[in-house]
């Protein structure tokens with residue numbers, strides 16, 4: 001498995017190469033002029049009073065799109081997952097989650113810190129699934145020795161992998177049959193839907209709640225949504241308020257998310273095509289082992305402990321990526337084929353030297 005370092009490397013300053021190709025994350029996109037215009041024109045109100053028409057419309061739209069009763073606009077995916085954890089679970093409850101899942105590994109342990117929840121991490125398989133046998137074995141009996149196992153969390157896409165549809169049906173059925181509820185971290189759900197050629201709600205229908213990000217491949221500057229039943233979302237609203245996520249004229253941001261849903265979903269196919277172009281350009285190079293991408297993330301293991309040196313070389317050529325022992329490249333709205341070819345050329349140059 002390739003280790004992932006989240007975008008902690010800063011973009012180069014004014015002295016850098018003529019063109020920067022920023023492949024660190026799909027979160028680096030800038031709002032398009034049309035998105036900014038949608039933000040400018042949005043009718044606004046105080047959302048803590050429930051008065052922002054743009055937020056209300058977005059929440060209804062995303063809930064409908066994903067097949068849920070209700071939704072809540074969130075400042076970030078991390079807060080959205082946290083609100084889901086705390087809305088589903090009480091103090092001393094346990095959630096089953098992948099060892100390499102975002103809502104276990106990369107969210108500061110928020111469920112434990114703010115909710116007194118016990119995470120039960122399970123090995124994340126190379127395809128992003130948790131083995132059914134591991135899930136079954138981790139569900140504790142009702143006995144005072146154990147935390148109460150309450151929730152199963154899955155992630156789709158995971159590291160750019162689309163979870164197999166049959167697996168999702170089986171894992172959620174297993175959870176339900178043992179009295180658990182289920183949450184999907186769908187930060188890149190729309191990438192999974194576009195790559196699978198199915199409506200997003202096909203991928204969410206087995207879950208009790210889903211979190212989606214507008215600020216990843218969809219290109220909005222800020223924002224996520226948590227979807228679930230009316231009752232769950234009412235509890236999540238209370239948690240969001242406690243976490244400081246009650247925002248006022250936030251229709252300004254909801255308008256960007258709404259614009260993204262209208263204009264930036266189908267085009268995720270372009271990002272996936274660019275990821276394949278990059279993977280093909282890197283495949284077969286000596287010292288590099290490329291994983292064929294499902295969506296917009298490309299991983300390449302670098303042999304001989306040369307990952308840091310390769311990243312530094314790329315940066316000197318204006319190409320930004322992340323990684324510890326392997327490279328991670330992410331395609332998005334603000335990269336094009338020319339940028340990908342610059343990245344391929346820079347990697348080849350390093351490996352040929």
Ligand SMILES: *Cc1c(COP(=O)(O)O)cnc(C)c1O
Nearest residue numbers: 076077078079102155185187213
């Ligand atoms: C980015 C991401 C999140 C968190 O989103 P933020 O908006 O950065 O807090 C959650 N889960 C996954 C899988 C992500 O990729």
